[in-house]
Amino acid sequence: xxxxxxxVFSLFLAFTAVGQTKKITLDDGVLQQYRAFRPDQMLGFxxxxxxxxxxxxxxxxxxxxSASSVDTKATELVTLSDLNKTLATSFRGFFGIEWKDANxxxxxxxxxxxEYNVATKTGKQIAELPETSENQTFDxxxxxxxxxxxxxxxxxxxxxxxxxxxxxxxxxxxGQTYARSEFGIHNGIFWSPNANFLAFYxxxxxxxxxxxxxxxxETPGKLVNIKYPMAGQKSEKPKVGIYNxxxxxTVFITPKGSxxxxxxxxxxxxxEKFVLIAEVNRGQNNMSLHLYDANTGAFVRTLLNEKNPKWxxxxxxxxxxxxxxxxxxxxSEKDGFQNLYYYxxxxxxxxxxxxxxxxxxxxxxxxxxxTEIYFSATGANPTNMLAxxxxxxxxxxxxxxxxxxxxxxxxxxxxxxxxxxxxxxTPSKSLLLDKNLKVTPLVESxxxxxxxxxxxxxxxxxxxxxxxxDLYTRLIKPSNFDPSKKYPVMVYVYxxxxxxxxxxxxxxxxxxxxYWMAEQGYLVFxxxxxxxxxxxxxxxNVIHGKLGEHEIxxxxxxxxxxxxxxxxxxxxxxxxxxSYGGFxxxxxxxxxxxxxxxxxxxxxxxxxxxxxxxxxxRYMDTPAENQKGYDEANTLNFVKNLKGKLLLIHxxxxxxxxMQQNFALVKKFIESExxxxxxxxxxxxxxxxxxxxVHLMRKVLDYIIENNK
Numbered sequence: 001x002x003x004x005x006x007x008v009f010s011l012f013l014a015f016t017a018v019g020q021t022k023k024i025t026l027d028d029g030v031l032q033q034y035r036a037f038r039p040d041q042m043l044g045f046x047x048x049x050x051x052x053x054x055x056x057x058x059x060x061x062x063x064x065x066s067a068s069s070v071d072t073k074a075t076e077l078v079t080l081s082d083l084n085k086t087l088a089t090s091f092r093g094f095f096g097i098e099w100k101d102a103n104x105x106x107x108x109x110x111x112x113x114x115e116y117n118v119a120t121k122t123g124k125q126i127a128e129l130p131e132t133s134e135n136q137t138f139d140x141x142x143x144x145x146x147x148x149x150x151x152x153x154x155x156x157x158x159x160x161x162x163x164x165x166x167x168x169x170x171x172x173x174x175g176q177t178y179a180r181s182e183f184g185i186h187n188g189i190f191w192s193p194n195a196n197f198l199a200f201y202x203x204x205x206x207x208x209x210x211x212x213x214x215x216x217x218e219t220p221g222k223l224v225n226i227k228y229p230m231a232g233q234k235s236e237k238p239k240v241g242i243y244n245x246x247x248x249x250t251v252f253i254t255p256k257g258s259x260x261x262x263x264x265x266x267x268x269x270x271x272e273k274f275v276l277i278a279e280v281n282r283g284q285n286n287m288s289l290h291l292y293d294a295n296t297g298a299f300v301r302t303l304l305n306e307k308n309p310k311w312x313x314x315x316x317x318x319x320x321x322x323x324x325x326x327x328x329x330x331x332s333e334k335d336g337f338q339n340l341y342y343y344x345x346x347x348x349x350x351x352x353x354x355x356x357x358x359x360x361x362x363x364x365x366x367x368x369x370x371t372e373i374y375f376s377a378t379g380a381n382p383t384n385m386l387a388x389x390x391x392x393x394x395x396x397x398x399x400x401x402x403x404x405x406x407x408x409x410x411x412x413x414x415x416x417x418x419x420x421x422x423x424x425x426t427p428s429k430s431l432l433l434d435k436n437l438k439v440t441p442l443v444e445s446x447x448x449x450x451x452x453x454x455x456x457x458x459x460x461x462x463x464x465x466x467x468x469x470d471l472y473t474r475l476i477k478p479s480n481f482d483p484s485k486k487y488p489v490m491v492y493v494y495x496x497x498x499x500x501x502x503x504x505x506x507x508x509x510x511x512x513x514x515y516w517m518a519e520q521g522y523l524v525f526x527x528x529x530x531x532x533x534x535x536x537x538x539x540x541n542v543i544h545g546k547l548g549e550h551e552i553x554x555x556x557x558x559x560x561x562x563x564x565x566x567x568x569x570x571x572x573x574x575x576x577x578x579s580y581g582g583f584x585x586x587x588x589x590x591x592x593x594x595x596x597x598x599x600x601x602x603x604x605x606x607x608x609x610x611x612x613x614x615x616x617x618r619y620m621d622t623p624a625e626n627q628k629g630y631d632e633a634n635t636l637n638f639v640k641n642l643k644g645k646l647l648l649i650h651x652x653x654x655x656x657x658x659m660q661q662n663f664a665l666v667k668k669f670i671e672s673e674x675x676x677x678x679x680x681x682x683x684x685x686x687x688x689x690x691x692x693x694v695h696l697m698r699k700v701l702d703y704i705i706e707n708n709k
Contacts, residue, residue: 021453022451022452022453023452023453023519024449024452024453024454024512024515024516024519025516026513026516026694026697026698026701027694028512028516029511029512029513029514029515029516029697030512030513030693030694030697031691031693031694032512033507033511033512036448037448037449037512038448039422039427039428039445039448039506040427040428040443040444040445040446041420041428041430041443041445042056042418042420042430042442042443043056043057043058043060043061044056044057044061044094044095044097045409045418045420045430046097046099046409047409047410047411047412047416047418048066048099048102049099049101049102049412050101050102050412050413051068051102051411051412052068052069052070052411052413052415052416053066053067053068053069053102054066054067054068054069054411054418055077055097056074057093057094057095060093061080061092061093061094061095062079062080062081062093063076063078063079063080064076064077064078064079064080064083064094064097064118065077066118069411069415069416069432069434072432072440072442077118078116078118078121080092080093080094082121083116083123086116086121086122086123087114087116087123087124087125089109089112089114090109091107091109094107095107096108098138098142100115100142103117103118103119103120104116104117104118105118106126106138106142108136110131111128111129111130111131111133112125112127112128112129113125113126113127113128113129113136113145114126127145127156127159129145129147129156130149130161132149132150133147133148133149133154134147134148134149134176135147135148135175135176135187135188135189137187137189137191138191139191139195139198140191140193140194140195141194141195143195144156144157144195144245146164146175146189146191146198146200147175148174148175148176148188148189150170151167151170151171151172151173151174152164152165152166152167152174152175153165153174153175153189153200153241155198155243155245157245162248164198164200164241164243164250165202165241165250169206171204171205171206171208171227172202172203172204172205172206173202173203173205174188174200174201174202174241175188175189175200175201175202176188176201176203177201178201178203178236178238179203179236179238179262179264179614180612180614180615182262182614182615182618183262183264183265183278183280183313183314183315183614184264184265184314184315184316184317185201185264188200188201190266190267190268190275192268192272192294193268193270193272193323194272195245196244196245196246196272197242197243197244197245197268197272197294198242198243198245199240199241199242199243199266199268199275199294200240200241200243201238201239201240201241201263201266202238202239202240202241202252203236203237203238203239204236204237204238204239205227205236207234207237208227208228208229208233208234208235208236209227209228209229209230209233209234210225210226210227210228211225211226211227211228211655211658211660212224212225213225213226213652213653213655214652214653215653215683216652216682216683217683226655228612228655228658229612229613229614230609230610230611230612230613230616231608231609231610231611231612231613231616231617231620231622231623232609232613232617232622232623232624233613234260235260235282235613235614236260237259237260238254238255238261238262238263239252239253239254239263240252240253240263240266240275240277240292241253242275242294242297244295251295251296251297252297253275253277253292253297253299255279256279256288256290256299257279257281258281258282260282261279261280261281261282262278262279262280262281262282262284262614263277263278263279264277264278264279264280264314265277265278265289265314265315265316265317265318266317267317267318267319267320267328268294269320269326269328269345270320270322270323270324270325270326271326272294273293273294273295273326274291274292274293274294274300274326274345275291275292275294276289276290276291276292276303276317276318276328277289277290277292278290278314278317280312280313280314282613282617283617283621284311284312284313284617284618285307285308285309285310285311285312286305286306286307286312287305287306287307287312287314288302288304288305289302289303289304289305289314289318289330290302290303291303291345291347301346301347302347303343303345303346303347304330304343304347304349306332306334308334308541310541310544310545311541311544311618311619313618314331315331316330316331316362316363318330319363319366319373320370321366321370321371321372321373321392322366322369322370322371323370324370325370326344326345327342327343327344327345327350328342328343328345329341329342329343329353329363329373330343331360333359333536333537335355336357336536336537336538337356337357337358337359337360337536337537338359338360338361338377339352339353339354339355339356339360340352340353340354340360340373340375340390341353342392350392351392351393351394352394353373353390353392353394353396354375354377354390354394354396355394356377356396357380357536358377358378358379358380358382358536359377359378359382359534359535359536360375360376360377361375361376361377361378361385361534362375362376363375364376364387364408364409364410365410365414366414367413367414368412368413368414371391371392372389372390372391372392372414373389373390373391374387374388374389374399374408374410375387375388375389375390376388376406376408378534379398379403381403381504382472382500382534382535383459383472383500383502383503383504383509384403384404384405384503384504385404385405385406385503386398386399386400386403386406387399387400387406387408387417387419399417399419399433399437400419400421401437402421402423402426402429403423403504404421404422404423404424404426404504404505405421405422405423405503405504405505406419406420406421407419407420407421408420414435415434415435416432416433416434416435417432417433417434418430418431418432418433419431419432419433422505422506423504423505423506424457424459424504424505424506424508426506427445427446427447427448427506428443428444428445428506429441429443429444429445430442430443430444453479453480453519454479454515455476455477455478455479455481455515455518455519456476456477456479456481457474457475457476457477457507457508457510458474458475458477459472459473459474459502459504459508460472460473460475461473462527462557462558462561463557464529464530464550464553464554464557465530465550465553465554465556465557466530466553469530469539471527471528471529471530471554471557471558472502472527472528473502473525473526473527473528473558473561474501474502474508474509474510474525474526474527475523475524475525476510476514476515476517476518476523476524476525477518477523478518478519478520478521478522478523479518479519481567482567483566483567484567485567486567486568486569487521487522487523487567487568487569488521488522488523488569488572488573488574488708489522489523489524489525489562489568489569489572489573489574490517490522490523490524490525490574490575490576490704490708491525491526491555491558491559491562491573491574491575491576491596492514492524492525492526492575492576492577492581493526493527493555493575493576493577493581493584493585493588494532494577494578494579494580494581494584495529495531495532495551495555495577495580495581495583495584496531496532496551496579496580496581496583496584497531497532497533497540497543497580497619498533499532499533499580500528500532500533500534501526501528501532502526502528510524510526513697513701516701517701520701520705522705523562523567523568525558525562527554527555527557527558529550529551529553529554529555529558530542530543530550530551530554531543531550531551543619544619544620545619545620545621545626545629546629546632546633547583547608547619547620547629547633548583548584548587548591548632548633549632549633551584551587552584552587552588552591552592555584555588556592556595559573559595571597572597572708572709573595573596573597573708574596574597574598574599574600574704574707574708575588575589575596575598575599575600576599576600576601576602576700576704577601577602578601578602578603578687579602579603579604579605579656579657579686580605581601581602582601582602582603582604582605582657583601583604583605583606583635585599585600585601585604586599586601586604586606586635586646586648586665587633587635587638589601589642589644589646590635590638590639590641590642591638591641593641593642593643593644594643596644597644597645597707597708598644598645598646598647598703598704598707598708599644599645599646599647600646600647600649600700600703600704601646601647601648601649602649602650602688602696602700603649603650603651603654603656603657603662603686603687604635604648604650604657604661604662604665605657605661606634606635606636606661606662606664606665607630607633607634607635607636607661607664607665608620608630608633608634609623609630609634610658610660610661610664611657611661612656620633635665636664636665636668639665639668639669639672639674640672640674642669642674642676644707645677645703645707646676646677647676647677647678647679647699647700647703648662648665648666648676648677648678648679649678649679649680649681649696649699649700650662650678650680650681651680651681651683651684651685651686651687651688652680652681652682652683652684653682653683653684653685654684654685654686655685655686656685656686657686662678666678677703679699681696
């Protein structure tokens, strides 16, 4: 062989070897999973209304690109620099675009709103709101903007500020989320379909207790009070207001039961004559879907009612497949899994559209005729998230043929679909599908970790504490894994409702820092115990009234599985979790004290009586109703059992799990003469974000490594 060729080949091998030995730093693991290591995707994908065209961003939002289902070769619509030049603005990306029509989009810098025409390359400022405005919401015609200032609601109508409410009592709050964003609530403003009415949530917090947070940025420090209703105490009292733009009058709807019942899942009928509101009693075991007259606020009829001795939790407003009919689709898990039911506006069940033994998770849209409904669901494998359609006769079709976690979008005429997904072995694929499900590939990402030392993840199932239920597990091993060695294990736990740690996505739902931890010579293990998301009602509600009991049973089954592996050092187990995972971590350290050598609990619930009404009472009832359950879940009652090393962490401005939780536990440890470690993150809320998150994870992982030897 030619010496030059040999030299070049040797150099190539050397570079290849170097390339494959890059190491992920902890900074990378915390900050870069969705930045430098983000898979190639069609970021910001949107269908342009009433067309087969679509847009997406390139260069991290610096270019707006467009293509169509007919011609998928993308062209540049406008660059960010050209947009800023035209509008005399300083936008940093095309994020938050709303389409006014097929040629015009609207975007905002917070208080100023602009429109830009992609055909004429012209634009202008169209509205300016007060800088203190929040919750800005356009009507469907993109003409009027509803917004809040402090506790009141306003409309910018013809560039004139109109007060919808004028409450001087700061305890009465309009147009914002309420019930602490439970029941699927994520906003408090609801325009009617033709923008003739504005419905809104109003909450009376006057009797809700204040909870003090300390602002240390002031000299001297200043107390900032928030309203925080703890379990069994006074709660918010809701109303729904309906403002008539023509008459400038508002009518109010109050709960038919107790004043502290929940009003949620608000929706408008397409003809604007009625609003539908789900009323849930404070005990959360009885839900009625009521119909109200939009002009008068008068109760018309109850459309349906659901009861369950544990809980009923509506999270999806009524969906109207056709804008020419008031027949609607309702989500219910009354048969054990979230399924779709088709009702008339009289409250008659026309058809149960789906009868799946798996969970439907959301409506994706409907075809223009309103005869086909698109929805997301897990399918038989609960770690997937797939897309389906069902017609009004109940014929169901799977639209996504690849297993994995899919983001699926339907264009206006229902003839084209965009599908972007990943799975265990696929970083990301972006696809275009026609109505016959013929696939046109758009983007396929390379593996951004290919040149790095990365371990592997195994996804398996084990049996739960009941001996029959399958639980999904994830075990991350280091890149140089040697089955003849003994490895320490870090168990990462969440364990609570509305969360699923293991998914059939790239990295299997894991955080990148877990792979960094594996490279330090660890195994990183997670099990989704009973009580977690996307497994059906019985799987989740087994925890009712006794939080921690079945979850600990299942976590210990995970430990049993780990100890059965010949390469696990059963004497060097650590556990870490945040929020509900913090509750699980402290519970495991105190109730199973011989299992874990070290634990790190972040933002933990330590005593459920200190947690909020909406979430806490759903799962535990009130302390007066379930004192035994509260006592058995209370970590303060088990502090004398501590044997391992325990680090407690909390953000000092946490308004979700308040500091009283952790302080109460620390106080109890002191009284019991037990040594533990405590670390606060000043001015951080429930999650420590930004660059400080690197500090947090270094604190957590160093503590485990140093104390689990």
